[in-house]
Amino acid sequence: MDRAKLGRLAGLAALAAGPLVVLTLFFLLPVAGMVGRGFVVDGTFDPLGVLEVLARPRVGRVLGFTLASATAGTVLSLLLGLPSAYVLSRLDLPARRLVRAVLLVPFVLPTIVVGVAFRDVLGEGGPLGFLGWEQGPVAVVLGLAFFNAAVVIRTVGAAWESLDPRPGEAAAALGATPFQVLTTVTWPALRGSVVSATSVVFLFCATSFGVVLTLGGVRWATVETEIYLLTTSLFDLRAAAALSVLQLVVVVVLLALTARFRAPGAPVARRTSAPRRVRPADAPALAVTALTLAFVALPIITLVQGSLRVGGEWSLDNYRALAGRGSDQALLVPVTDALASSLRIAVDATWMALGLGLLLAVVVTRRSHSPAERRVRSALDAVFMLPLGVSAVTLGFGLLVTLDSGPLDLRDSPLLVPIAQALVALPLVVRTLVPVLAGIDDRQRQAAASLGAGAWRTWLTVEVPVVWKPLLAASGFAFAASLGEFGATSFLVRDEAPTLPVVIFRLLGHPGEMNYGMALAASVVLAATTALVMLAVEQLRVPSLGAM
């Protein structure tokens, strides 16, 4: 008995060891190293100084705006994303895979480009300029929802698609209204994934940097933009450390809260239900989906249109120029090379994130045999969400100050970028897999085991068939997230091998109409590449897994 318990714990530790080492080395140590610099002033440890910073009135304002804008952004993302997830995962619509892929594109667009596109729409000369929303809280919230509705659609859509429709149909046949079906059958089954999506979206919103900077103007600062300002512009490391710690505390509290509300998912069916025909009752959800599509498409169309214009006329010259290095050699490598590096880096980031994510998801979802074990598992689950809640600035500089000696001098290693991106993508992978794995009835494993299957065999016959599809979805998402990642990448990327978003940013920073046009064209290429990846994943999703 005791030996079995020990064995289980040892197994748990062995599975968790790899991810933990990676996380410690590339996340916990760097962040601690950077925050430590703020706590130690002139060689002495001075925690009181850090506390003093937190009493500044500006810190209160910044924290208030961070929480308010993130809450509003999350609510709007859910309002737009949930009906869209329903429509795109359950209804038989023409081109729904294409629509779903398009809706996921914003997530990876460089924020600076989206900022420019948003301003074209909301700005003084734009079609919605009369609203006066160009800069300020409304623009920020719209921007956050533009990026994050995709996360809701993906996370909840995947769970919704694999939901067995029969209990709902049975309830309806027994006289339940659609609303009753939703609240008593569908919602309990989806709750896990909705809570997951909400917590991830909230973290993304609360730590978003570019959106707030471009759409908020000077007046509206969040903890994330404030850390950047304090670190790079004012070199006030103590205040930056104080805010980093504050951000971490908020994130940990949030994770603790969501862990409480994240009920285990209902048993997952081993098949994707066939999408059903559209009914009149679907009209509201369809309308919201159309609105979401328009909301997402407007800035993208503005972007595409801009990329196709040269000197006031339609032209493909901006795209032809991508094989070169811009006017006055603004770039060190052609944009096409940057695309190749982006793809290579994304491949590495994807397998790293998938490997770590799968291990973690398995560890976290295995049935615990004691309360202590359960606590360890849920703590593990939460710890790996932390990278979402830490400023890219803190992490970027932290890697610089900690990984700087001996075999750990990885500052110039080509692996640093994919590792950082994998850590950013990891929570997405874990959150996509955990609800599915958690939904597997443990009795299936027991049945397999009692029939003589070993651990591997059990895993292959029980888990793999169910997890295979979400795994593909997760890999697509990790790949796309890596393609678009800018914050950490811009700190770590090597000059000879810049990624596409880094090149776009660079082009935007160089004068000349051609460079600007190329930046827009490169953004369209980035968006199109992402859409293709997402489409490929959609196509690869095996329609039925029940045969096994």
Place this chain on the structure above:
Amino acid sequence: MPARRRIPALAATTTMVLALTGCSLIGGDSEKADRADQVVLVTHESFALPDEVVDAFEDETGLELVVRASSDAGALATKLALSADNPSGDVAFGIDNTFASRVLDAGVFEPYDAELPEGAERFALAEGGDLLAPVDQASVCINVDSAWFAKRKLEAPSSLEDLAKPAYEDLTAVSSASSSSPGMAFLLATRAAFGEKWDDYWRDLLDNGLKIVDGWTEAYYGEFSAGGEKGTRPVVLSYDSSPAFTLDGPGGRSTTAALLDTCFRQVEYAGVLKGAKNPEGAQELVEFLLGPEVQAALPGSMYVRPVSGEVSVPQEWSANAPEPDDAWEVAPAEIAANRDTWLEEWTDVVTR
């Protein structure tokens, strides 16, 4: 159903995975060349030099030049200060006069051993002149869309005071001092021009409809009527060289102009990093940055002016983008002492 349908899907996935891993980084270019024949330049993302110039350096010295460019000038200064004693390169380039004190205070540099070109002496730092060598300079100035004003038969503004006049209401866009280096330079220009009353001037600007965006890109491309297709404001914060990029045709005349009474000069410096793995190569690189090839290439590749009086700027520049005779100045030591306070005060004023 579907064992049949699964096979093509599986095959496709496998093919895709294999194809993609074929171009993964692992096992790829993890070259770690010999340190002795390499010299590493740490710089900001705006750094660029023509291939011929880099080749010339490599041929002359037998060293390979490795450029590590990332982030902006502020982040570069922070990075250098944080990794003092154990730098990730041999030479740093791109520290300007508004950030010089941070890296000097952190003790990041060794004295460099190179002769300044003729005319460069006037850009040298008063303190730390032996540690940081001036390489290029550019003036941050208010730019106007001359064509826009001509079309409306309105005289364009010409001074800082003009920008606060009712005739120019809602016409100006600048970038933020807290998030952009031209924005900081403009804040310093107003500081030099108005002394203690600088905050009154900013209030007047805001009352007159000044628009503040976060970076140069947003201001110039997003807001400036001559910068992109959507911009509506004919007055913008940019550089003295910007008019050379808004010609009405090849070899034509510029449709914009820089207001030469509104400028603040930014000087960019290079220095040898303390703890460099290749100190001799680093000295050679600094010398090269000050040499005629690099100095002549600066306008074309980085849109800045050489510090050397011996090389000439391109013809479009001399014809369309004259240099200010004298710019507003704030001593680096004064900037260092007051930077935070001024930024805080500025933020208070603009976010009332």
